Amino acid sequence: MLHSIQEWTIQHAQQTEHVHWFMDLPELLAFISVVILWGVTRVPSLRDCWSANLGNPQIIGTMPRNRFQDIMQHLRFDDRSTRSDRAKTDKFAAISSVWGSFVTNCITCYNPGLHITVDEQLFPSKTRCCFLHYIASKPDKFGIKFWVACDLKSKYICNVLPYLGKDPNRPSGERLSENVVMRLMEPFLDKGRNITTDNFFTSLSLAQKLLRRKTTILGTVNKIRREIPQSARYSDRNEFTTQVGCRCFQPLLPR
Template identity: 30%
Template sequence: MAEVEYDAEDTLDFDALLIASDEEEQGTTEDEVDEVLRRTESDGSEEEDSDNESTSSWSSDISPHDPWIFSGSCGPDDEVLSCQEPIDFFELFLNDEILDLIVKETKRYGTHCSEDFQETDSEEMRRFVGLCLQMGLVKLPRLRDYWSSRPGFGGHAVASKIMARNRFEELLKYLHLADNENFDGDRLYKIKRFVQLFNETAARLYSIGKELCAKGGYTVRIKIYAGKDPSRHELLADQVVLELMEGFLDEGRIVCTDNFYSSFGLAEKLISRRSHLVGTFRRNRKGIPKEIKETKLKRGQLCCKQKRNGVLVLKWRDKRDLYMISTKHDATVGTSQKPEVVDDYNEMKGFVDLSDQMASYTPFVRRTMKRNSRSPDIQDTLSSNTLAVDFYADASVQVCSFIRLAQIPTSVFLDVIHNAIPR
C-alpha cells in the first residue's frame, strides 16, 4: 500500500520561517530571521535585482500609482445571505460533497485495514466533527476524559451521548481523504482532493474584492507547503503568491505580504498582471537604493524612492527602521502620523490576524501516528470561514462582535449534539 512520504526537514524549516517572519515586529532580530532563511531553500526569497543596479532607475519624485479600476465582483453568494443560524453557515463549508468524500474514503480505508470495521455515514461523520469542535472548545488532558463522568472533568459525559469512545477512536484511526491505491507520487495526495473542494467552496461562497486581505478574515484559498519542489523555476516566495492569486489577477486587486514574500521581482510581476503589492520589506534585500539604506532617520522621519512604473520603497523610523514596498502608494503621512502605506498594511494584516484569532476558537489537534491526521487543520479554517461569512451576511447592520464570533463554534456544536442525542 503506497504511503505519502514527507520531507520533515523542509517542512520544519518552513514552519520556523513563518513563525520568525510573523514575530519579527515583536522582537525577533533580523539576524535571527536570516538564520531561519539560511535553513530554508537557498533560493526561496532571493531577489533578482542586483546591488549594482543603476541609481538612475530610482527617483525622488514620488507620486501615487493606481492606474487600474477594480473590475472584479465582490460580496457573499445568495447561499450565504439565505442562512439564518450559525449551523447553516458551517454547513456551507462542511457540505454534502465534502462529507461524502470523508465518508467514502474512511469506509474504504477502514474496511481495507480491518474486517471488523463498521461502515460510517454522513450523519455519524457530522457527530464526529461535532465532537472535534467540542474538543477544541473544552481542553482535557486525554482523549478518553471527554467520556468521563468524574467531577474533576465536569461530571457530564456529553461525548458518550453522541458517540461511544471506542467508535470515535476507530473513526479517528481510519479517517481518510483519498484512496491509497491511486497514489500518484504527489506529497499532498492524501489531502489534495479535500483541499480542492474547500478552495472551490470558499471561492463560490464569497467573491473577494479589491483587497485580497478582506474584512472578516475570510480564507478564500489554501496552499499547503510540502517541501522543496525540484521542478520549480520561480523563486519559492514569488511562486506561492502568484499561485494563491490565480483567478484574482488582471482585475486591479491589492495583495498584502510580509517581509519574506515581498520583493522587487514580485512587485514587477504583479504590475504586469494589473495587480498591486503592499508589504513590509527586509532591509538586506538586494536592489534597495544605497541612499535609502544609509540615511539615518529620527523617529517619525521617512525617506523613499520610486521607480517609473510605480514601485515605491520607503523607510520610516518608529521605534526602529521599518521598510515598506508598495506599487500604489506615495509618501503621504496620514492623520495617525504614520505613512499611509504603513496604515494600509496594518489594516490589511489585521484581517489576517483576525482569521488566525477566529481559527484559534476551535483548535482541535490530536496527534496520532498518522502525520496527515493534523493536516485538516483545515477544520479550523472551516470554522474561521463560518465566522467570516456570518460577518459578511450581517455587515449591512453591523452587528458582528468578537464576543459573538467566539460564541459561534459553541453554537454550532450545540446544534450538532442537539440533533445527535436521542430524544
C-alpha cells in the same frame, strides 16, 4: 468531499477490521462536530472530553467515546490501494483529492474584498512525512507549513498551498516568495486589489509583476534586498516610499 471521506474510511475499516463495518453521513458529520468542539473546549486530552469532571455535555451527547476512537482509527481521505502510485508524483497524495476540493470551494464560494494578506502558517504536527518542518521561532516548532491568502476584513481563507519542498514546476531563477504570491493571488488578480506581505515576500520584482496585473502591494522589506538603494540602507529613517510604475510601493524598514 463527505461522500469521498465516507467511502474511503469504510473501505479501510472493512479491509482491516470487519467486513460489515459502516458509517453513514450523519455519523461522519457528528464525528466532525466532536472534533470542532474538542478544539473549542481545550481539555488536556481527548479522553477527558467524556470524563465526569472535565467532559463536555455536547460531546458526550453527540457520540460515545469508543465509537469516536473507532472512526478516528479508520479515517481516510484517499483510496489507499492507489496511493503508492500517486505518491510518486504527488507528495500530498494521502489527502490531495479532498484537499483540492476544499481549496476550490474556498476560491469559488467567497468574493474577497479589496485587501488580501499573504503569509505562512505552521500547523502543529509530528506526523512522519517528508515535508514536516522544524521552525525554532514558532511556539509549536514541528508542523506542516502552508502558504495562505486571507481576506483582510473577514479573515476568510481565499487560497492556500501546502509547502512540500522544492517544486520542480517553479521556473528557474524565480524566487520562491514571488512564485507563492502569484499562485495564491491568481484567481484574484486584475481586479484592482492590494495585498499585504512581510519581508519574506516583498520585493520590487514582485511589485512590478503584480502591477502588470492591476494589483498593488504593501509590505515590510528586508534592507539587504538588491533593489533597495544604498541611501535608504544607511538612512536613519525607518520608513521610505518608492515608486513602482504609476503606483506607490511603500516598504517599511525594520528597526
